[in-house]
């Protein structure tokens with residue numbers, strides 16, 4: 455039932471709600487169609503549960519920033535909550551446990567507090583493996599999918615566990631397969647049925663497999679790594695995130711949210727949140743750059759100029775590269791990796807644009823509607839770095855640039871992502887030229903819909919740049 459003064463929306467069927475109004479393969483076009491009919495705040499019934507979809511910069515800012523705390527909850531009774539055992543950061547409800555873990559993770563992900571190796575060094579270390587792989591493909595065409603996925607996974611593993619895995623390592627293969635299966639389940643109809651009909655949750659249905667996978671990941675794989683850390687750590691001299699967490703556990707002997715179980719879930723959270731998002735952005739980068747060779751060349755000119763005589767790029771160099779910055783931001787805007795963000799819910803009775811939303815209302819942020827909103831961008835629907843350049847050719851970031859969302863729940867990996875994207879793209883584009891193969895036909899920019907949007911598989915040709923010969 456629709457609560458009083460609730461936002462409008464399409465007629466909902468008794469059990470299915472509005473599921474038939476959506477193409478579950480990719481509902482983004484339906485979200486846009488419904489926005490045009492019902493406005494920037496509307497209701498959809500996901501099964502029996504009402505969810506309010508919010509669209510456009512104005513509404514997004516009012517909910518996420520002005521009334522940030524009132525919209526900072528997470529729904530707690532969904533399949534994905536069972537997957538994260540109601541712990542960690544991403545899906546933890548608004549409260550002290552979430553706050554403390556978020557603050558700790560943010561602080562630890564910054565450069566300091568993680569031993570002698572800086573974040574930049576860790577990223578550059580992994581880039582050397584990317585270079586090796588690309589060098590072995592010079593003159594050929596290659597599919598970059600696995601390479602970027604494993605590189606992103608390795609950087610996050612370095613940060614979390616202080617170790618990387620060879621691109622064909624069994625551990626990483628196993629973990630990626632398990633996550634892939636879980637991802638499919640979360641996106642599929644079984645998860646929707648789990649959310650809508652609590653009485654089926656203990657039945658032997660396919661979602662049980664996802665729950666078992668999580669047990670394997672958390673207990674066997676991550677649990678094993680944590681046990682190893684406990685044996686080899688030197689308290690007060692952390693090598694990585696896990697060591698930092700164990701130090702924090704030592705400090706908080708009595709009253710503690712910080713415990714072994716939380717540690718395994720928060721590391722799983724960061725791994726999940728960081729891997730697909732980053733690798734899909736990298737894939738999207740090369741899809742755009744190979745299909746816009748003039749933009750790739752201009753990026754390379756700026757890189758050559760700024761890095762002349764330098765062995766490698768540092769993150770600080772970004773301030774001297776407005777065009778590179780504009781291109782990276784434009785790639786993120788167009789690739790729209792996390793189109794529906796993570797579901798929020800209201801933490802108290804509140805109002806939005808004159809509608810009343812009771813405590814516990816599910817909120818779906820349609821980030822797509824901001825990233826291509828007319829009136830906010832010079833070129834909302836085309837790939838054009840001018841969206842991030844002012845008349846003087848200086849880099850600027852419009853308010854509507856929200857791929858990381860906004861407010862108290864905003865992505866806490868943004869700093870790390872920025873550094874990864876900049877260092878990886880600058881280093882690779884300085885050394886190599888990437889070409890759309892002549893026989894590859896027209897590129898297909900329509901991504902595959904999932905929790906994150908994934909570019910369709912493609913191949914690219916790799917050449918060494920003549921300036922580096």
Ligand code: HEM
Pocket residue numbers: 543544545556610723724725727728729731732735791792795796797798857858859860862863864865866867868870871
């Ligand atoms: C291109 C890469 C990425 C994009 C586009 C992205 C985007 C997002 C978005 C849209 C959210 C939801 C925010 C909200 O609910 O309002 C989020 C949450 C989160 N992200 Fe990212 N993310 C990226 C990479 C990363 C990385 C590398 C990490 C860490 C290693 C990370 C960690 C998190 C965490 C922990 C949350 C949950 C925050 C909370 O609930 O308080 N993300 N991200």
